[in-house]
Amino acid sequence: MSMIRVENLTFAYPSSYDNIFENVNFQIDTDWKLGFIGRNGKGKTTFLNLLLGKYEYEGKILSSVQFDYFPYNVGQKEQWTEEVLRQVCPLAEQWELLRELSYLDVREDALWRPFSTLSNGEQTKVLLAALFLNEGHFLLIDEPTNHLDTKARETVSAYLKKKKGFILVSHDRCFLDDCVDHILSLNRASIEVQSGNFSSWFENFRRQQELELAQNRKLKKDIESMEKAAQRTAVWSNRVEASKYGNGPVDRGYLGHKAAKMMKRAKSIELRQQRAIEEKTGLLKNLETVEELKLSPLPYFADTLVTFKEAAPVIDGKRICQPLSFEIKQGDRIALDGKNGAGKTSLLKLLTGQRSESCGTITMGSGLVLSYVAQDTSQLNGTLSEFAENNRIDESLFKAILRKMDFSRIQFEKRIEDFSAGQKKKVLLAKSLCEQAHLYVWDEPLNYIDLYSRMQIEKLIQTFSPTMIFVEHDLAFRNAIATKTVEIKK
Missing domain, CATH: 3.40.50.300 (P-loop containing nucleotide triphosphate hydrolases)
Known part of the structure; x- marks a missing residue:
């Protein structure tokens, strides 16, 4: 050791x-x-x-x-x-x-x-x-x-x-x-x-933040009360001091002593206030604020969006998984489960038109609009503004979403190829959140994504209930959002 x-x-x-x-x-x-x-x-x-x-x-x-x-x-x-x-x-x-x-x-x-x-x-x-x-x-x-x-x-x-x-x-x-x-x-x-x-750390961290928030609220009230008390004491002191003159025979020594006492009290309140402010500035430095994200899924005119019937991707003339039969209905959030290489990504690419060779039939509803998050981020390059323009998404909305996903404004000045792996994945997720779609197709969306953003995306999906088909191996995330699981076997 x-x-x-x-x-x-x-x-x-x-x-x-x-x-x-x-x-x-x-x-x-x-x-x-x-x-x-x-x-x-x-x-x-x-x-x-x-x-x-x-x-x-x-x-x-x-x-x-x-x-x-x-x-x-x-x-x-x-x-x-x-x-x-x-x-x-x-x-x-x-x-x-x-x-x-x-x-x-x-x-x-x-x-x-x-x-x-x-x-x-x-x-x-x-x-x-x-x-x-x-x-x-x-x-x-x-x-x-x-x-x-x-x-x-x-x-x-x-x-x-x-x-x-x-x-x-x-x-x-x-x-x-x-x-x-x-x-x-x-x-x-x-x-x-x-x-x-992690769970014990997160619980301790959460309790510490709650404690500091409570202290922060109390100190804020104390500071406001002390500010008002200091103002009142200063006014009283000035009035007493002024009464020593122009009011006929008075005990100026007594009044001066009284004014000095009030001024001393005002200084004491001011010192306590300064200490409270210093204590307050030591709080909440590590506070993680997770802003709520929004999504605008499109309603579809029919209950069933996609039907798979004995379908499987085919590569070089060979079927790469056992045939699948299932439906994607409105409100479904279907998790594709299976070992690496079983064909999960290939199946999603059949849906998005990136692959065409398959067996069986895949019937997609008329006019179906898809939003896709790819597993691979290696092709991302250029500025965020160029990315937004090339993908025909609203740049202001796109950057606002990234800000909510913990991007600093400085990050907007960098090129995407210089981002961390997690930040690149957030670019693809933010693009998808900008898109109004009937069906969201996400391929391992959480690769490299930090814990807070994972929980943020969980809450988003639970709130807006988009229709989804996705691949994700984070068990906590999958258990939180999937309504169905389809197992893919080689």
Whole structure:
């Protein structure tokens, strides 16, 4: 066991407008299973890169352990998987590799296949297994769940629960709850380390904010009362002082003493007021305000929007999943469930016209308007204004939605390709929220999206009840909004 100490850490990118970290201090134990959470763009991946020594910074990061990073960059994916893993953990024995793969439900023959032929989920699992075999290293795991289906998330979560010595960046609440014992949170004005899982951290954070809101309301009332009392006392003091003159014979000493006493009281009230103001300014710095989003789904003239009858996507003449028969009716929010590679994305692309080859029949209602959120954000580029113009959406509304999703105005001046992965996904979601549609087709909309925005989108869907068909492996989100689940099998 050893400690990783961060002392007076300050960092900003050369082209940045402000510091990402400023005089940050905390320490973590290398035996912890540490969940790392925070809003998109707040610096989670940046901090991992600072631990890896990729950037220059002010302050100190003190550690006696070597850091490994996931996702591991595989240069030659045509190599056998075993060869790739030998580069990741050169001292591990083959039996150790096979043991770790068995824990992760990966078949042995994966070692003797080209790495490129493994699914994204299999690649995630084998690389995690290899990285954990580097004895004495501390693993930095950056959003591993984005390529994992629901079953795989459960498997990897159970695997991580048996390990120790890692930082895990994830926005999946159930995943975090199942495998971490501490939380490192990037708040708006501070960084905190706390024992427990995500749910216990969130409950403590919520209670702290409620307490500070109550204190803030009380102090506000106290300050207003003290302001009025100070004004009254000052007026009385001035009147008494003025009465010493021009009113015939009076005891000027007594009146002067009385005026001085009132003035002293006014100063005392003013001092208490200043202390209350200082106390008030220390509150609510980390308050997360999640503004409500709006959506304008179009009503459809018929109850049934889409009918699938023995339908399945076909690629290179081969059906990629078992035929499906189901209907999308008004008000349905259908979650497509299935393993990676089962054909979920291909099915959604059939709906949106991006794929045409299929078996069976898909009958779509006349004049049906769709709004699509793609899984991939790699093609996004240019400015937000150009994006709005190219997609024929109202720029003011588009940017107003992004502001509600925690975009700063400074972000509007950057190019989309310079955004974080979560911010890019928010661009696609904001576009969809600008569109009036009968059916919303969302393919893994929450990849890289922060926890607060996930809950914000949950509330939006529950409030406006759009008709949807979607793929999402975040179990908490899916349980909150899905009205039906359609299982897709290879």
